[in-house]
Amino acid sequence: MKNDPKNIALLYFSRSPLAESRHKRFVNRDPSKNRQVADLLISQSLKHVENSGLPYFLFNEARQKGDTFGERLTNAFDELFKKGFDGVIAVGNDCPGLGSVNWELITQIMKQNRPVLGPTPDGGSYLIGLTRDSFQNESFRQIPWKTRNVHQSLCEYLKSGGFDLYEIDAQRDINKFDDLLYFLKTGFTGVLKFFKELLKNLFKSLLQVRHLSYSAQLESVSVYASRPPPLFPN
DSSP states (O other): OOOOOOOEEEEEEOOOHHHHHHHOOSSTTOHHHHHHHHHHHHHHHHHHHHTTOSOEEEEOTTTOOSSSHHHHHHHHHHHHHHTTOSEEEEEOSOOGGGGGOOHHHHHHHHTTTOOEEEEOTTSOEEEEEEETTTOOHHHHHTSOTTSTTHHHHHHHHHHHTTOOOEEOOOOOOOOSHHHHHHHHHSOOOHHHHHHHHHHHHHHTTTOOTTTOOHHHHHHHSOOOOSOOOSSOOO
């Protein structure tokens, strides 16, 4: 007989700012600015987590257990389920649109024993909400993390278990400098407009966002070209 989820926790899976800035290169050849970007992403996402109204647990590199990303995330879910929670929602630090998430809707959906996913345009998932019944330790661990198939594989994993998956609106995340440029150049309202202003203030010494073309911006700042994973940090 399937459980009726009642209490749901939020799992904030993120490195500390220093560790994040050492592992990701948002701005190449400028460690100070790179650290500031990491600080901004983490501080803003943590505020959204704190404002969710849900009990939340921070899992940074000191608390994460396992040799691979899949092991660390799986063990974090497992730990919270063992604490007695019926549902766990995992988010990372790289989604500026996290503040627009309707947490009340998600929790109501999960209380119907339905898992919830939030996709990103590059094939990742910025939000993973699992009920106790839909969390299968070994299968979840085997998801091809750090690939463009993360979201699709999660969908297949959940649907193959017979669960009625609910997908929320897609949100773009930030893993590299090109992603920062997207948020700097695009017109937004609400939460994303506020984030854009914070980002513009951070980069005003490097970029004249309103006057430089995309190619000129790339020439102004050295871009780290390789593509980091679409979901959560190591």
